Amino acid sequence: KQEVTQIPAALSVPEGENLVLNCSFTDSAIYNLQWFRQDPGKGLTSLLLIQSSQREQTSGRLNASLDKSSGRSTLYIAASQPGDSATYLCAVVGGTSYGKLTFGQGTILTVHP
């Protein structure tokens, strides 16, 4: 059974700092990995999708990497801003016949001015 773990559970940083969020998964037979952002009481917003054949994806200040063989992904946020404060969720699609996402518990990020 696929399990996804995110470290740390919470992170507080000053504005302007570069930071890394970690995600690990137990079954390396994945089709893709997604990073989502969730604001309090809101739905999820997709940030980056990495297919299993890819090593990384970039969007603006965000860069996500994938090392399938070791079961790890990182989300790098450059020059953090208070508006980046949210919960960041990692999810994988594994070897099933439908697009079931298995989620980690999330990392709560606070960027203070």
Added chain:
Amino acid sequence: DGGITQSPKYLFRKEGQNVTLSCEQNLNHDAMYWYRQDPGQGLRLIYYSQIVNDFQKGDIAEGYSVSREKKESFPLTVTSAQKNPTAFYLCASSKNRHDSLRDTQYFGPGTRLTVL
């Protein structure tokens, strides 16, 4: 604007009642999903549907039921058999059932259900 809408935003249920959560999408997506989120936990899949008039159980389907009579609609009923229904419910969709393994899933704003 294309997107996914969920209603109501907040819902209160008395013990023994069935309640239905609405999910509508105008993205012309084939696949739709229902997830449940509990505090401090990731999302867990309740039901999914890849095509009209077809749906499958996810990991925690007990006490829930769904229908998919129209492509754009995937309502979720929380029955009295669900013993711990208080949670945040999220609906999602993805473009094409044949590519559902590779597509991004788009999420609605969620419905918070509380049992009184």
